[in-house]
Amino acid sequence: MSRINTVAVIGGGVIGAGWAARCLAHGLDVVAWDPAEGWQQRLRASVENAWPSLTRLGLYEGASLERLRYAQSAEEACAGADFVQEAAPERIELKIALHAQMDAAARADVPIASSTSGLLPSEFQAKCAHPERVLVGHPFNPVYLLPLVEVLGGKDTGAQALDEAVAFYEFIGMHPLRVRTEIPGFLSDRLQEALWREVLHLVNDGVATTEELDAAIAYGPGLRWSIWGTCLIFHLAGGEGGMRHMLEHFDPSQFPWTRLEPPPITQALVERMAQGCEAQAAGRSIKELERLRDDCLIAVMQALRTYRVGAGEVLRKNEERLAAQRKTRP
16 A cells, blocks of 8 residues: 555545544545535544544554645645545535546546445446546444445446555555445445334334434344344354244244334424434533544454454454554664
């Protein structure tokens, strides 16, 4: 990854700030741009809020908040970049226009990755002169801590760009998951969406509060999911017979418990969801909750590291690379 020294981050919101923080922590230069007024101050504040957590995990040689720079346009940010990570709002017209701008400004060999949560790269490649380097690199919030990034290309994306993106994401301590089929929502968001719809139904029907539903995940399946995910966990649920036994005795069609169609998003439902979450927050600010969340995530990943599973294994490999780098310092 010696050729990637400068990363352009296009979009300074929550996701863009997460990308900036992660790249800075790995000793890279970051040039950011966002069209919103006052975005520089908000981006800097978000990166500074993430920095203590990144410091706990270990900073790479040269890591510094002072390596964050601000561009006056998307073109300026992309012109000198070795990798471009777009994190703009989820509007396909905007993505198409923005990718045309980035494609025209960046060197032809520079990968351009979108953080989109579900839009397809074949669509926003439409007006690019070099669509072969346009792809999706979909992260998860907080980007600076969670290692998963879904990587997929469109119909014109070349294998080289995908390979380079995977290598880059591994370098900045992530777990690139290659999505082999271009499908809306990719993999993780489709799974999350199914659970989210059921949550909305249960709240809408007055069955449970947001706090009760969060507890139903956090104290049970959520801890299991952090190790392997759904499939292998259910394989174990089948005992010696594994998944075959599991499906023989727990055919989902025999347990029509869930309703995957979303309920109407009425104002009453919005208020019920919002009030429930505000009650859970108990007066704590978003930044306070983010720091608490970060502390908990670090603790979980450090615990899993001991057993070399899931996100803990990614953390272990990243720490080994960091230790090796420190040994080579003069």
